[in-house]
Amino acid sequence: MNNKLPTTPTTKVLIIRLSSFGDIVQNLEAAYQMKESFPGAEVQWLTKSNFAPIVEVCPAVDRVWRFDKSSGLLGYLKFLIQLRRQNFTHVYDAHSNPRSFLAKLFLAFSRIDHRPKLATRSKNRLKRFALFKLRWNFFPQPYYSAQSFVTPIQKWLKDGSVKTRSLSLPTSEKTPSSPYVLCAPSAAWKNKRWPLSHWKKLIQINPSIRFVMLGGPEDTFINELYSLAPERVFNLAGKLSWIESATLVQEASAVISNDTGILHVADLIGRPTLALIGPTAFGYPTRPSSKTLEVDLPCKPCSKDGRDPCTNKVYQKCLVDITPERVSKELNKILNS
Template sequence: MPSALAQTFPGAEVQWITRKDMAPLLKNHPHIQRVWEFDRKTGLLGLIKLVWSMRAENFTHIYDAHNNMRSRVIAWILRPLGIIGIGPKFIRRSIRRWKRFLLFKLRINTFEMPFNGQRDLLEPLQKWGVSKIAPPAPQIFPSEENLKKAAEVLGDYTNAIALAPSAAFFLKRWPKDYWKDLIQLLPGERFVLLGGPEDSFIEDIHAVAPDRVLNLAGKCSLNVSSAVVALSRAVVSNDTGLLHVAEQLGKRTIALMGPAPFGFPSRPTTKIMELDLYCRPCSKHGQGPCVNKEKYHKCLVDITPPQVAEQLQGILRGHS
């Protein structure tokens, strides 16, 4: 999005407000001049203080891409007279509640297909002349310091295959044993496992081949994990944050897409593996419950390790 704005408004200063834990992904972007970091631990009062200080920037355009209570508070403070049309130009992205109701409750899909997370974020900005076609990768720029740290923790595993077996909700996770099978189907490859400190199950995947699998789950910051992805040969990921990191880095990636529709990748470097089922998508974030009457978790269980291994081998041959 920053690059798309820069294409439309050459010379404009783009500033971004985001959660503190997400801010590292925006650092070093050539088209973002300032990142405002909100620490959720400071609560509503902390948010108000932060945004009040932003008023001095005298923004001419404001885009609320998130459209939640927090982003509405930000908009109210930055454009207090917006209700009567006075102040910065403003766009709020619709979350399309009616379309979501039709999709999840009545199984009527009125969304533009295929699902495309980047397009959905850029589309509202067409009112300002911004194209809804995503700018080319990379759109994430790891610092030299973080690339160095990533190289240190990787050691001999630089240029290995990065695997992201976790996800916020269980139904978005390819089965744990399938990751083990994938590793065993490719005995000549090295793998790096990425995840958070709470993803203790990843150690079980590591144990299947500890001589050629490096477990970095919970051992790297978001900054360093992003740099690890940048130094990887290819990526296989569930529908989770590291999938989008890989895509914005332009890495060759396999995306295992299950129950949720709104985080779909779209770059040609990403191979989407999914099943056409009557029950998909079943929920906004993949929180469930599973509604398939034939088989529990069918949308990911029926994507088999040999199928993924075949696609991955094709990517690796093309990369080499």
């Protein structure tokens, strides 16, 4: 007689999100949710090699698969064969592009004896067309992207509400001494950037605050902010990795950011944050530690990611009208609380 209790199959989850920095950070909430809903589950992640470091500091992800797109289609298929051996019970395509679609299909139908549960995050192309071309908005307002990454797998989850999380971030010798306000004045597209003159005014009307500026090596305009007050403005643009930047976010007294990846790191880990939201539709922070600053205009939103031209008579009016005085007032509320 066999007295052994039947064993429950291990829950093995694959989340597919290949890029980009901000989207991956917001998508991390799905990994935490799967861990909470399936105690003991093994959560794995497929992403491009250059974005792997930010996933690797997420304690809810057990393994990160790094994909190098230079390997071509044959290399990708060989890569998928390795993934197939994992026998995933759940596969979540959070990207919905040709590569992620191929991975999902390959894992779903390449074996007769094993079929994982599937979920896909839709790009909502028809809704986007209606919004940006016809000005008909069928999206929830405001649109919380972190929640949108959880909704497709809601059927698998016990809760599904977005929470403040932690990242396993290392200490960095490049971290300035506290206190400081972390600023992200850049963005991938210029139309998402709060005007440089506003950043200058913000620094000038807050003479006792130390500002740390983040950006990429191409963001040479940040030198103008540094030159205003080099004794209390730190220009670290192009000098830090994503992980080092995230460590600075974690240590900051407050964060001021355009709609960019730094905003979503700050929102994820619950740092007091001011989000400067201009023309984009989908970059709103989700957690109560973040406050969105924006203006209501009939032409807003006009772009998915800021790449579309501004059509207002006043260029970037949606950001110009977020005044330095308004941002300063909200910032000092945070610092004095």
